[in-house]
Amino acid sequence: MTSPRVRLVEITDENRDAVCALRVDPAQERFVASVARSLEEAASTPEGEPWYRAVYSADEPVGFVMLSWNVPPGRPGIIGPYFLWRLLIDRHHQGRGFGREALDQVVDLVRADGATELLTSHQPGEGGPGPFYRRFGFQPTGEIDNGETVLRLDLSRH
Template sequence: MTGPMELVEITGENRDAVCALRVRPGQERFVASVARSLEDAAATPEAEPWYRAVYTGGEPAGFVMLSWNVPPGRSGLLGPYFLWRLLIDARHQGRGLGRAVLAHVAGLVRADGGTELLTSHHPADDGPGPFYEKLGFRPTGEIDHGEVVVRLVL
């Protein structure tokens, strides 16, 4: 990382710069763009979307979005805390930024009373599965829309 990592609210001033972030070629099939993520958040208020731009060195370097403390019983939603999107710009990958974001988010969830953080990923050889496994996420045995559901116990 080129400086400390911070999570920053997305505003009219930084929206275009955050939406311009892109993963490496070939990774697009694993994570939606920031613009698509913001559209999904607006279209799915029942998922309790919470999102932030990831900054390092004073510039946008990524995006993270969770379902934040979803009340039990909402059909079709995993939770209460579900990592919905994690995107690190291609220029900032491989420097520990994704790990730093997840550690920070896990701390926020724990402080909010959460006992686990769920996410899901495509079960492809070149997908993000090993990344999540290294961070302590373990399969729950569930499959959601063709993706493997994994859990990090907090």
């Protein structure tokens, strides 16, 4: 087995500016919030149990991932217990498999933590992330949350 080309790295004072500088293509901005906005959401939503990491290839940040991590049941407005809140790959690094590799690592981590499913949601629309998530194995749950389609990945079969 080959070693992964990406790794998930904690965001620190030393790398925060470089990670916050990551941007999606302008046509994708309506589908995914910026890293800075994501970090603000994490800080203002502690009940969502935010867990986030920069996605690095070699020594360069190429993306960002954020989850709700093992949220206890019954918290209003929070989907969980494990919810992929954000996945962003910088526009200059898209199409190289970094998003899939980062998501593979996230799946391994949440499965190791005892999760049986990973949920996410996305804004429907042309150029959105829906096809990426479906190719990965996520299936629509039939739920809509704030206008976003909710998807589920069964971790017992992935």
